[in-house]
Amino acid sequence: MAESLHTVTTLPTVRRPGCPFDPPTELLEARRHGPLSHYTFPGGKPGWLVTGYDLVRSVLADPRFSARKELMLHPTIDYGDIELSPAPPGEFLFMDEPRHGRYRKPLTGKFTARRIRLLAERLQEITEEQLDAMEKTGPPVDLVTAFAKRVPAITMGEILGVPHEDRDTFQELVDAFRNMEAPRDDLRAAYTATQEHLAELVAAKRAHPTDDVLSDLTGSDLTDEELVGVALILLAAGFDTTMHMLALGTFALLRNPDQLAALRDDPDLTDRAVEELLRYLSVGKTFMRTALEDVELGGRTIEAGQPLILSYNTANRDPERYAEPHVLDLQRKGGGHLAFGHGIHQCLGQQLARVQLRVAFPALLNRFPTLRLAVPAEEIVLRPEVDIADVHGVKSLPVAWDT
Template sequence: MSDDPTAAGTTADDTVPDEPPTLPTDRRTGCPFDPPAELTALSDTPIRRMRYADGHLGWLVTGHATARAILADPRFSSRYEFLHLPMPMEGVPGELLPAPVGDIIGLDAPEHTRYRRLLTGKFTVRRMRQLAERVAQFTTECLDAMEQAGPTADLVEAFAQPVPALMICELLGVPYTDRERFQSQVATLFDQTVDIGAKGEAYTALLQYLGELVLAKRAEPTDDLLSDLTTSDLTEEELSGIGGLLLAAGLDTTANMLGLGTFALLSNPDQLQALRADPGLAEQTVEELLRHLSVADPLLRSALEDVEVAGRIIRAGETVTVSVQAANRDPQKFPDPDRLDIHRKATGHLSFGHGAHQCLGQQLARVEMTVAFPALFARFPTLRLAVPPQEVPLRDRANIYGVVSLPVTWDKE
């Protein structure tokens, strides 16, 4: 079937096989960077019926063009309460609740538009690039501490988490005196070994802190995003919620890209050598790692009305699971898609989504990774895994994929 979402097809062809597949999630042993083999095996059909965790009969999209079309179509909703989960998620109820205040990911227009319009001007490419100097400073500080404590480290704890955490502090204007407290709560929130209760307490404490920070910014603004937003018509509750969203969306994804991306480059020495030989390839390397790893997956939408896509009729109320990792490995868009190739022009990948809900902080994430990867490998030319690759613990049951920890070592000079 053609992957052209505008192609005419048998529009009544929404027949259901006897047993539609569920979302494949198990990756092949020894292939931590590749999507599940059962998932990529479905790529010959860009959209197909799929059975959800609660028995809902919805759709799975694996084709790049079809995924892009759905993500850009306002007839598909992002509201959580309309969605069905394709697989059980730890700590997430089977029936989703409406988005909390300030969580623009789970909103549609016009509510989403209001928030988005206020935030878009704060995340311009120019402004994010101005933060590159701070990224470089925080990266150097983390690498200094890592080198002093070495020659072994957990790269996640020493580097991948603190760099984006410090940048979120910078973005929100968290005072230096509060940063240790802030980072401690953040570390608890994203620690895969911590139980749900402790994570809930950490998140509540963070929201309480952000509420206090909002009041402080209103009283005495500083040069940061949160202070800028206090001049808008947003309430304290909305500002705290937006701060929590920026924290969750901007930290976990970037931290896992830094951790898993390092693992991927160490596992592909020819690509790492190419980056070391030409640091000018850093931006291309970041885009290719984003495409190849697709850590934020899947994206969910619900049809608000009957919609025809790629010759199939998606009925109102049906949930669509857009597999970002499958779309980013679509051979019709990316030739030889399973190969990590930092010389590839990976433009058009969907790792930051697409359409009205495309990631606001994508430019900051790009700046962080473009600075951090070359700095890490320049500082530690002999950096390597401290355990066999198969012993690296993976976050394979989370909606943000990555490594739980990444033990590394290097030769001291």
């Protein structure tokens, strides 16, 4: 007789007081009971919570588990009898093959490690420009608005070919439709406004192509509507996660001064440090899949149609994968974390994100060697995690330094 499984009744999002970098206690407790738990979705639909590294990775690599938007139940919202809609054209993050490949394939050559390395010099310039502005303003500053938000926003603006005069507008629009605290009507309005601005940008690139990814894509067979969807995914994913990695990563380093000192003193540690911060923080914490057929997973049968919640943050803290998983250790050897996912949906812009982090963290720490929190750590407010798609981060990070 199979051993009974742990059951999780609600998907927790609240982190323990004083532990802003650790997954919620209930998720860690679920992992201690095993890598797979029962989860009952709103409305009574039976499903699963996957918290172990090996099982999360296995699901992500298995085409029998679907990423299609119309199959994804929300873990905390009961949609009742409402029929869910497929992802709009171009938004390939929520599609299976072959539809997914139609949009991803034209992009694969745009974000190779080699191409991103060629951007490193420009990324260094962007980073230094923001640090210059911070230094000119003087302490204290909010690192989120002064640095963490600006670096990826400018970078993604240049990659997509957003005119310089429009970049603040695009940043505000992305902020608005990613603000899960806002009323739903406001979110829909912001999403629509972003689509409209991107449609204007696509039309401009078709008429007058420039040296950027969006202009390159106008030479493919993708329609304007599809290009808007692709651009929306790139803009949101490339901006939001990197912004929160920069801010939350700096917060984590400031709370671990020995690790901060090691990174500042040893430039050769940078690559390993970035991988450890990605593992430790796992800002993109949760994703969904749905079984297309009966599948054996972890000794259990996942029935066709059953939804799964994949907990990246507990998978990346799995003690069967990592020794002392809750310790930030920039000397940790061996990567393989799931911060960028795995399988066909593994983050397309992961090399770009890595280069931005490899450039930004050392530059920030070297420019301001006395960087510190400007308020007690307990007063740093975390970004509310009210939706499964929320990225973990801080709302603001007041910092200061000696002048």
